[in-house]
Amino acid sequence: MKTEFHRITRLPSYVFAEVNKLKAEYRDQGHDIIDFGMGNPDINTESFIVDKLIETVKKPKTHRYSVSRGIKGLRKAQADYYGRRFSVKLDPEKEIIATLGSKEGLANLAMAITDPGDVILVPNPSYPIHPYGFIIAGGSLRHVPTLSNGQFDEDEYFKTLTRSLKHISPKPVAIVISFPSNPTTKTCTLKFYEELVKVAKQNEVWILSDLAYAEIYFGDNPPPSILQVPGAKSVAVEFTSMSKTFSMPGWRMGFAVGNEILIAALEKIKSYLDYGAFTPIQVAAASALSSNPSTIEKVRGIYKKRRDTLVDSMSKAGWKIPSPEATMFAWAPIPEKFKSLGSLQFSKLLLKEADISVAPGIGFGEYGENFVRIGLVENEHRIRQAARNVKSVFTAADRILSEYSSGEIDH
Numbered sequence: 138m139k140t141e142f143h144r145i146t147r148l149p150s151y152v153f154a155e156v157n158k159l160k161a162e163y164r165d166q167g168h169d170i171i172d173f174g175m176g177n178p179d180i181n182t183e184s185f186i187v188d189k190l191i192e193t194v195k196k197p198k199t200h201r202y203s204v205s206r207g208i209k210g211l212r213k214a215q216a217d218y219y220g221r222r223f224s225v226k227l228d229p230e231k232e233i234i235a236t237l238g239s240k241e242g243l244a245n246l247a248m249a250i251t252d253p254g255d256v257i258l259v260p261n262p263s264y265p266i267h268p269y270g271f272i273i274a275g276g277s278l279r280h281v282p283t284l285s286n287g288q289f290d291e292d293e294y295f296k297t298l299t300r301s302l303k304h305i306s307p308k309p310v311a312i313v314i315s316f317p318s319n320p321t322t323k324t325c326t327l328k329f330y331e332e333l334v335k336v337a338k339q340n341e342v343w344i345l346s347d348l349a350y351a352e353i354y355f356g357d358n359p360p361p362s363i364l365q366v367p368g369a370k371s372v373a374v375e376f377t378s379m380s381k382t383f384s385m386p387g388w389r390m391g392f393a394v395g396n397e398i399l400i401a402a403l404e405k406i407k408s409y410l411d412y413g414a415f416t417p418i419q420v421a422a423a424s425a426l427s428s429n430p431s432t433i434e435k436v437r438g439i440y441k442k443r444r445d446t447l448v449d450s451m452s453k454a455g456w457k458i459p460s461p462e463a464t465m466f467a468w469a470p471i472p473e474k475f476k477s478l479g480s481l482q483f484s485k486l487l488l489k490e491a492d493i494s495v496a497p498g499i500g501f502g503e504y505g506e507n508f509v510r511i512g513l514v515e516n517e518h519r520i521r522q523a524a525r526n527v528k529s530v531f532t533a534a535d536r537i538l539s540e541y542s543s544g545e546i547d548h
């Protein structure tokens with residue numbers, strides 16, 4: 138009997154699973170783990186959105202199969218959002234599709250457009266579906282680093298990108314980008330998108346932009362959309378997500394918008410795979426998208442306060458973490474004293490010695506080593522508690538490190 142499956146063997150074992158297993162063990166032993174590990178938004182979905190779902194679910198007609206590409210009212214609400222937020226005009230019939238979360242959209246678009254062996258240019262470090270959506274689809278990857286000395290350097294990025302586009306054979310078919318970035322939290326400028334669209338047009342390559350953190354930003358400049366670049370629709374699609382913007386992660390609702398060829402490809406593949414999200418979810422999502430900006434501002438405000446508390450309290454504990462400009466994460470360099478452990482062992486050490494769970498940077502790709510990702514998914518009180526725990530670990534660093542000098546941090 139066949140027991141080795143090509144697609145499955147191409148997927149590496151999940152680095153995060155190792156930390157999660159350890160986390161579960163410590164919890165079973167009674168430890169109160171402060172969990173910054175997963176990017177699982179913990180803020181309650183606003184009650185008017187929940188009420189809309191309840192109101193709609195009482196209508197038996199909504200219990201039928203829904204529409205795979207999203208009901209008209211939802212696609213129209215997304216078009217209005219893009220008009221208001223980015224001054225980008227979208228045709229809800231041809232340029233918008235609802236997805237079961239942006240992750241599903243990314244994975245199925247990868248499946249729709251990738252021939253076996255097609256080369257895709259993906260950021261590194263990155264959110265895992267960016268590379269692995271294409272690995273599952275049978276593609277090959279070329280990683281483009283998005284960090285140099287802990288920063289995103291647009292010029293460096295273009296140097297590597299244009300070199301890759303010139304020399305790689307077969308010629309890449311798509312470029313994946315995602316700003317604000319999970320995990321690095323870095324943002325990009327509209328000028329970056331202008332240059333990227335130019336390069337994509339010259340090289341006849343698609344751009345898939347993941348804008349999941351469009352609304353989770355803390356500075357004065359909201360993150361731009363690639364579709365703000367005139368003519369971008371001829372080469373680009375963009376993904377957005379209700380999960381972060383409206384704190385609706387479990388509802389599984391996102392969108393792809395932009396190039397109509399790519400939207401049609403995604404629509405076709407999805408029409409074979411799903412019947413769309415449950416209609417009451419779509420109706421509630423449309424009400425969220427059409428709501429007063431205060432809904433989004435509230436979510437943003439909570440993350441901002443947590444960010445400030447984290448950066449401030451960890452700094453006092455001796456851990457200098459750059460203040461993230463956007464996203465619901467901090468991207469923290471491993472403190473010098475612990476650097477030689479690497480991000481996986483350092484994450485295990487924090488679990489064991491400080492009852493804190495973080496995501497090791499190596500789980501996001503080789504260029505993520507030397508960092509850990511801290512999710513802003515615990516309240517301010519618990520963030521301060523975490524900083525106190527970290528301080529105790531740092532104070533006892535020499536003793537702790539000597540205990541581990543022989544190797545693995547496990548039990």
Ligand SMILES: Cc1ncc(COP(=O)(O)O)c(C=O)c1O
Nearest residue numbers: 238239240264319349378380391
């Ligand atoms: C960059 C990025 N894209 C997409 C997603 C997935 O979001 P969704 O819940 O819409 O599938 C995440 C979730 O963490 C993310 O960080």
